[in-house]
Amino acid sequence: MKILTCPLNGPRNISEFTYGGEYHPMPDPNTTDSRAWAEHVFFHDNAAGIVTEWWCHTASSFWFLAERNTISDEVIRTFEASEIFNQRIDFVAASTKEDTA
Amino acid sequence: MPFGLLKYGLSNDYPAKHHFTPATQLKKHYDVVIIGGGGHGAAIAYNLAKYHGITNVAILEKSYLGGGNTARNTAVIRSNYLTESGVKFYSESVKLYNNLSNEFNYNVMMESRGQLTLAHSDAAIRSFRWRAEVNQHLGVRSELVDRQTIAELVPNLNMSEDSRFPIMAGLWHADGATARHDAVAWGYAKGACDRGVELHQLTEVEDIDITNGRVTGVKTNRGRVECGAVVQAVAGASSIVAKKAGIPLPIHCYPLQAMVTQPYKPILTPHVSSPQVHVYVHQTSRGEFVIGGGSDPYPLYNTRATLDQRESLSAAALELFPFLAQARMLRQWAGTTDMTPDYSPIMGLSPVENYYLDAGWGTWGFKATPICGVTMAELVATKKVPDLIKPFELERFYRFEQVNEAGATAASH
Numbered sequence: 001m002k003i004l005t006c007p008l009n010g011p012r013n014i015s016e017f018t019y020g021g022e023y024h025p026m027p028d029p030n031t032t033d034s035r036a037w038a039e040h041v042f043f044h045d046n047a048a049g050i051v052t053e054w055w056c057h058t059a060s061s062f063w064f065l066a067e068r069n070t071i072s073d074e075v076i077r078t079f080e081a082s083e084i085f086n087q088r089i090d091f092v093a094a095s096t097k098e099d100t101a
Numbered sequence: 102m103p104f105g106l107l108k109y110g111l112s113n114d115y116p117a118k119h120h121f122t123p124a125t126q127l128k129k130h131y132d133v134v135i136i137g138g139g140g141h142g143a144a145i146a147y148n149l150a151k152y153h154g155i156t157n158v159a160i161l162e163k164s165y166l167g168g169g170n171t172a173r174n175t176a177v178i179r180s181n182y183l184t185e186s187g188v189k190f191y192s193e194s195v196k197l198y199n200n201l202s203n204e205f206n207y208n209v210m211m212e213s214r215g216q217l218t219l220a221h222s223d224a225a226i227r228s229f230r231w232r233a234e235v236n237q238h239l240g241v242r243s244e245l246v247d248r249q250t251i252a253e254l255v256p257n258l259n260m261s262e263d264s265r266f267p268i269m270a271g272l273w274h275a276d277g278a279t280a281r282h283d284a285v286a287w288g289y290a291k292g293a294c295d296r297g298v299e300l301h302q303l304t305e306v307e308d309i310d311i312t313n314g315r316v317t318g319v320k321t322n323r324g325r326v327e328c329g330a331v332v333q334a335v336a337g338a339s340s341i342v343a344k345k346a347g348i349p350l351p352i353h354c355y356p357l358q359a360m361v362t363q364p365y366k367p368i369l370t371p372h373v374s375s376p377q378v379h380v381y382v383h384q385t386s387r388g389e390f391v392i393g394g395g396s397d398p399y400p401l402y403n404t405r406a407t408l409d410q411r412e413s414l415s416a417a418a419l420e421l422f423p424f425l426a427q428a429r430m431l432r433q434w435a436g437t438t439d440m441t442p443d444y445s446p447i448m449g450l451s452p453v454e455n456y457y458l459d460a461g462w463g464t465w466g467f468k469a470t471p472i473c474g475v476t477m478a479e480l481v482a483t484k485k486v487p488d489l490i491k492p493f494e495l496e497r498f499y500r501f502e503q504v505n506e507a508g509a510t511a512a513s514h
Binding site: 001002015018019022034035038039042043044045046047048070071072073 | 501
């Protein structure tokens with residue numbers, strides 16, 4: 001049994017968790033062209049080594065981040081998303097000018 | 102004949118012919134360098150040499166011929182996919198497989214024993230009907246079958262209505278088959294090397310030389326090689342190799358585990374899979390039961406076997422075939438699968454000129470080996486993308502034109 005430590009619930013069996021994909025900083029949706037957006041959505045580093053990725057404790061729906069080695073499957077550390085997301089993100093529609101015109 | 106056998110048996114130096122002589126010295130220049138000596142790489146080289154007269158070709162393999170995912174897949178051949186692009190592509194591959202032993206004059210042990218996918222719910226029956234219609238329209242033998250037919254096709258299948266997921270219907274694919282995966286790689290490599298292609302094993306590509314957006318050579322652990330074109334066919338390491346050429350790919354690597362029992366007398370003819378309980382089972386011509394299922398739940402570059410997967414595969418296999426409870430497990434292993442977001446491969450041109458991609462082969466690479474060899478060789482030789490693989494180009498992700506192949510793996514959708 002492999003153990004993953006949830007920042008909220010403590011050490012649990014990894015079968016209680018859902019993998020949520022690589023962590024990438026999101027480009028600004030208002031200024032990014034569709035090519036760069038496609039790359040953000042579909043493309044992955046898929047690195048062999050230590051990566052930062054999203055995980056969710058399924059039973060409590062708690063999302064957090066983990067640093068894990070994708071060769072040895074060793075989890076370096078897990079931490080709350082607030083460590084990276086420490087500011088409120090407001091999604092503002094880019095086309096407000098056209099809407100009012 | 103008995104004397105020949107006796108002579109062979111008593112000989113000290115086993116007068117067996119080698120399939121091919123491995124190349125020793127790397128040349129300074131090749132017209133085409135193929136990175137990866139698996140089934141795909143060998144098939145591309147074979148087609149370049151035999152049908153396009155391009156023989157100044159090197160296959161660079163970091164380990165040994167057919168030692169990667171070519172050796173690790175569960176040797177399932179079928180074409181009952183769901184998208185038009187997928188069905189056309191894989192059915193061409195099945196046709197080529199049917200003639201492969203003749204093509205090589207070398208036995209790949211192709212056996213068309215059929216494939217049965219089980220439906221345990223109304224939703225599954227609806228999707229199977231859809232698949233059967235698409236398949237029949239494109240000339241692939243697929244049909245929806247009832248419980249009675251299933252019981253006749255697979256007499257020892259658990260047809261109990263008291264099981265957790267009783268079997269309601271099935272998708273019968275008469276074209277489904279299996280072949281010896283090693284022999285496929287060996288046959289292609291032999292045919293390629295006989296025509297002048299060089300296979301360099303223990304030769305790892307460390308870097309890729311690109312000048313003005315065009316590939317000009319590769320740096321290996323045995324020195325630098327100039328070349329006119331490069332094809333990468335390295336399932337399980339596609340992202341790592343493409344990164345050397347500066348090409349990002351929409352791939353995540355997941356381990357896919359399978360296991361095999363000791364050999365038993367022949368009792369199971371077709372390949373049986375169940376998307377509901379996440380398992381597929383077939384019996385090899387040697388008598389072993391091959392048991393496979395879905396991928397691991399998260400990405401990893403590691404081919405370790407886990408107890409979790411062994412438990413879930415065993416539980417699911419016993420649900421279908423209770424008699425396997427007495428079977429002894431021989432081994433369990435994993436392969437690294439390149440999973441794409443739409444469960445379709447990435448084939449064709451890349452952003453780098455003369456650098457061709459044969460990647461994203463997830464869990465559907467072995468069955469595509471012959472058609473992949475034909476189409477990729479045509480692309481390299483003519484620089485024109487064949488219609489059959491046009492939908493699978495990398496560029497589709499930038500145009501939001503994915504080929505959503507829901508029929509991709511027999512066990513995980």
